[in-house]
Amino acid sequence: MKLIAGVDIGNSTTEVCIAQMDSEGRMRFLSSSSRATTGTKGTIANTAGIINGLEVAMERIGKNVKELSLICINEAAPVIGDTAMETITETIITESSMIGHNPSTPAGAGQATGTILYMQHLEDGKTGIPYIVVASSKYSYESIAETINSYAKKLSIVGMILQADEAVLVENRLEQKIPIVDEVKYVEKIPEGIQAAIEVALVGQSIRMLSNPYGIATLLKLDANETKKVTPIAKSLIGKQSAVVIKTPFEHVKENKLPAGEIYFLGDSKTSVNVDAGADKIMEVLSQTGKINDISGQSGTNVGNMLRNIKKGMGELTKEEASEIKITDILAVDTLAPVQIFGALAGETCMEKAVGVAAMVKTKQLPMEKIAEELKKRLHIYVKVAGVEAVMASLGALTTPGTKLPLAILDLGGGSTDAAIINENGSVVTTHKAGAGELVSMLIQTELSLSTRHIAEEIKKYPLAKVESLYHMRLENGAIHFFEEPIEPKYFGNVVLLHPDKMIILEDDIPMEKIVAVRREVKKKVFVRNAMRALIEVAPEHNLRNIENVVLVGGSAQDFEVPEMLMEEFANYKIVCGRGNIRAIEGPRNAVATGLVMSYIGERHD
Structure with missing residues (x-):
């Protein structure tokens, strides 16, 4: 034995x-x-x-x-899938002539324009000049409210910027109500004596003037050139409840662009494509190149730096020169990426069009x-x-019950999507494509601006719900689920992930509908697209209609919605598709490990 x-x-x-x-x-x-x-x-x-x-x-x-x-x-x-994945975009770094901010706990409502004045310098204020007062966290909300009430009798105080998250506490104690923006971490960096505009929207609404470059131009009297510079700030504030925009000296404006760059494909022919053309064009050019020997990027660009770092990193792992490492496939996916606005007070970002890339690397070792x-x-x-x-x-x-030869499989892993067709005579045609579960996690994290990859992984794996009372929650499909006993109060009002063992609260303040839309769209972009291009490559005569059965295996085949997406797509070609059930007990996992044992025993019989 x-x-x-x-x-x-x-x-x-x-x-x-x-x-x-x-x-x-x-x-x-x-x-x-x-x-x-x-x-x-x-x-x-x-x-x-x-x-x-x-x-x-x-x-x-x-x-x-x-x-x-x-x-x-x-x-x-020699093929190692998914050694690196990054989001490629044209990065615009701007030390803007404007500084924007959006806290979660503003107070008051309305718009105001005035000159910045620190609270400790109120005694230097002059009558007839509207002021926006800045107060650091060293002052208590009681002392701030008391001081403002005192000076408001002789000065025109039209708004406030607070370092602490105490806007509501201050506003409740003011005799004259004004818009207040708080949670401004770097208030000490706001120079005194310059113009600023502040806006707080009513509950349930979003700001209108400061999310519009022409609105900012109106409030701060900007010319056309300055208005162009403030556009990233305005974009970053779309949909926010409050904002403050501060005008800094125009001569301080600096802008540096790192272009997305071109991708070079070396295969049966040499082709290239600019990343700005988008993922569809990149994949179209890739498919026209034939068998890929190597892929590189334009020097001094985002994509060039990324592909060079992939080769360098793999070379360090395998102890080979970077020049010996070859990239044999990529998957490009259109996405949105947060770009930080330099010069901002609280790390503001705006979402820019980007291209996510997964690469597959070939080594000599x-x-x-x-x-x-x-x-x-x-x-x-x-x-x-x-x-x-x-x-x-x-x-x-x-070993999946109900299968027979010829049989096609899709192995949906973490780094790559593999396809194979095994014919009646036992011959097998295979292909390996870059991009799978880990690329999905990266894109979810990027598009939702999540703090960690772990949160993105959890969102990828589990459905969502919104807890609307202590006795019921609304599922992402619109259905209502009731609890027999009241749940813990900490869940009330939160979006949660329905883990089999417990509900997981999502700390990021993102609407459930947006999370669901991003998750499903990303999975379609990665899994459905990759599955199609992999199967077309191995299909007889490269025609999907020549495939009758597809078995989905691998970790990502366990996903709660990807197999259904693929079944729906393949139904157009009359292909029977479903999750594998390896050895009738494992589900879609363990296919390769089981095949390794079967292969050895087959060799023994031969």
């Missing part, structure tokens, strides 16, 4: 399958496990995650890892051989690099 392990090292997870083979070559599957991949896929750091996965899988059948006779690992070299050697050294077990991922996934997918 032999115990054999199949190990699939993915970008995000490492999966293990344990099988037993008797003296006559008959196989029985015993156990499996899934653990987070340690280190970058294809590097020695993967061994820690592999060993952990083996230990868990063997422990489930009451055995020790040392009882294994053979470990089969997938051949990920065979990193899996190095991993195999390291595993042999640490475990004293024979390790075999067994086969290409897509081929192994096809073998594993055949």
Whole structure:
């Protein structure tokens, strides 16, 4: 009796399958496990995650890892998917002649224009001049209100800017109501004696003047050139409830542009495309280039820097020169990216059109051989690099009930989307495309301006709801769900993620409808587009109508909405499509690991 392990090292997870083979070559599957991949896929750091996965899988059948006779690992070299993903846009860095701000707790309502005056200098104020008073957090809200009430009898105080988040507390104590903007972190950087405009909208409404460059021009008396410079500020304030815009000396304005740049494709022919043309044009030019040998970017541009850093980073991992590293595929996706406005008081950004890019890298080294050697050294077990991922996934997918040859598979992973077709005679055609689950997470984080990638990962995985009372919540599909018992008050009024074990509150103040729209659109841009271009490449005569069945495998095939999106798309071609159920128990996971074991036993029979 032999115990054999199949190990699939993915970008995000490492999966293990344990099988037993008797003296006559008959196989029985015993156990499996899934653990987070340690280190970058294809590097020695993967061994820690592999060993952990083996230990868990063997422990489930009451055995020790040392009882294994053979470990089969997938051949990920020479292609390593998703080594880097970035958002490419034309970056405009402006130390603007205007400074904008949007706090979450303003007070009062209306617009005002006046000269900046620090609260400690109120005694220097002159009658007949409208002032916007600036107060730092060293003053309490009581002392601020008392001082303003006192000086308002002889000075024209038309608005206030506070460092602390106490606008409402101050406004409640003022005898003459004025618009107040608070949470201005760097109030000490506001120069005195210059003009500023302030606006606070009514509850449920958004500002109108300061979100319009011509509105700012009206309030601060700008010329055409100054109005052009203030446009990024106005764009950043669209939809906000309040804002303050401060006019700084025009000679301080500086602008530096780093262009998006051109992408160069080296394949059967040499082609190029400017990133500004958008993702559709980039992918169109890519498809016309034929087999890709390498992809590079224009020097001194955003995309050039990104592609150079990808090669440099992979070269450091594999100990190769960057010139030896080749990029063999990219996926470009149109998106929106926040661009910081330099010179702002509170890190303001405005959303600009951008292109998200995932890249697939080819190296001369065979990193899996190095991993195999390291595993042999640490475990004293024979390790075999067994086969290409897509081929192994096809073998594993055949254990799904209801499948038959010929069969097409889509392996939706974290870094890449792989496709394969296995014919009646057992021959397999495969392809590997850059971009999958991790690109989706990056784009969700970018478009929603989320603070961490972890939050984006959670949004990708789980549906949403809005808790509207202690007894019910509205699901993202519009349905109402009632609770038998009142839920904790902390959930009230919040958008939550419906994790199987608990509800997760989203701290970012973003409407549920926007989150859902961004999540679904991003998944379509990445998964549906990649699935189509991968299947067309492996389909007989490159015609999707020549494919009858598609089995979805891989971690992203577990997604709660991606398989339905693909089923809907493939229905146009009369293709039967659905999630795999590997060995009738694993769902869409473990296909490659299962295929590795089956491949070895098949070789034994041969």
